[in-house]
Amino acid sequence: MTAPAVADRSLPPSFRRFWASAAGLAVVFHRTRRPLPLIAAAVSEDAFSVALIAACQQGAWLVFGLGAGLAADRLPPARLVAAADLLRVVVLSALLLLVLAEAVTVPLLAATAFVLGAAETFRDTAGHSVLPRLVEEAQLERANGRLIGTEIVGNEFLGPLIGALLFATAMFVPVAVDASALVVAVILVLTLPRSASTVAPRPAGESRPRLVTELLSGARWLLSRPRLAAVTCSGAAIAFADAAWWSVLVVYSENVLGLPEAGFGLLLAAGAVGGTAGAFGAERLAGRFAPQTVLACGVLLSGLPAVVIAVSGDTAVTAVMLALSSAGFALWNVVALSTRQREAPREVLGRVTGTHRIVLYGSGMVGALAGGAIADALTLTAPFHVAGALVTVAAAGLLVVFLRERGTTP
Secondary structure (H helix, E strand, O other): OOHHHHHHOOOOHHHHHHHHHHHHHHHHHHHHHOHHHHHHHHHOOOHHHHHHHHHHHHHHHHHHHHHHHHHHHHOOHHHHHHHHHHHHHHHHHHHHHHHHOOOOOHHHHHHHHHHHHHHHHHHHHHHHHHHHHOOOHHHHHHHHHHHHHHHHHHHHHHHHHHHHHHHHHOOOHHHHHHHHHHHHHHHHHHOOOHHHHOOOOOOOOOOOOOHHHHHHHHHHHHHOOHHHHHHHHHHHHHHHHHHHHHOOHHHHHHHOOOOOHHHHHHHHHHHHHHHHHHHHHHHHHHHHOOHHHHHHHHHHHHHHHHHHHHHHOOHHHHHHHHHHHHHHHHHHHHHHHHHHHHHOOHHHHHHHHHHHHHHHHHHHHHHHHHHHHHHHHOOOOHHHHHHHHHHHHHHHHHHHHHHHHHOOOO
């Protein structure tokens, strides 16, 4: 067997450049999200204005997810990544000039947030198509683990710390630093080998289908593959369950655990530590166990700790369970992404990725609303129990589909 030998090889230099680009963006992405609401709060005291900024950035995924997938399949993915990053440089530079001129308004910030969110949508989707062109198939879990683990470190640790320090210096400083970091990221991506920008040619004589047909082809392909469809469904369950109980976690920490704001920050840090460990440890688990086993364990770990948190009412237990939950989510994310990259043909991988992410983003938004409604209608801990029940059903369904398709046992 050659797969283990391939997996033991070092990741190629081209991946390290791509990884370095992603590492810088992980810190920048968090800081970019944070200053925009902070600038909005400085411009207007209206709470709705601040919430509008976050909604514009996150809603871009739902608007452009399918289009970004089609672009990643039809255009050179590495160049699309560089173009998306370059667009963010231009937008942040324009925002910097507006901040310096004290001409920032909430509508301008909302438009900026939406464009940045759209660029992120195209960048992330194309990035998932770049990775299989840089590493061997057997190295996908290792590469994805490093990318996702680094993203967690940047988003949850370095990003908030650096962003707060820069914003305290002056309002324009984090914007300027973010734009500069994006320039470096663009340069690194442009140094990737030509293989990162290869596109499957259209067969000679084949007519181009209608745009709607092309946009939905990823969803049709996904639905025709029960294994990957089950992975996406399990991800939707995780996103819904996770958003449901996380939406009331801050209230739980104040009313039940009696923690101040700083204490809640420590709980979030515990979750980030667990997520980082889960991402970097995914490769080893994926090498020892069948994918359905690792995926099912990730699903269960993401939600069952919520039940323990609800029952215990203890701060230390909550911190440990948050670490386990985040580890499970990261573990599932690495293996699910690697499975999708391994099984989906390159000519539809972008649209399959776009469909998958839209389902997860939509489920998370619904889950956050449902969590608040359930807590108001029943008890504060009810969303925690709902999360545990939902991931249990999802894990069982995932195993059933994989066993039926493969005829093997985990």
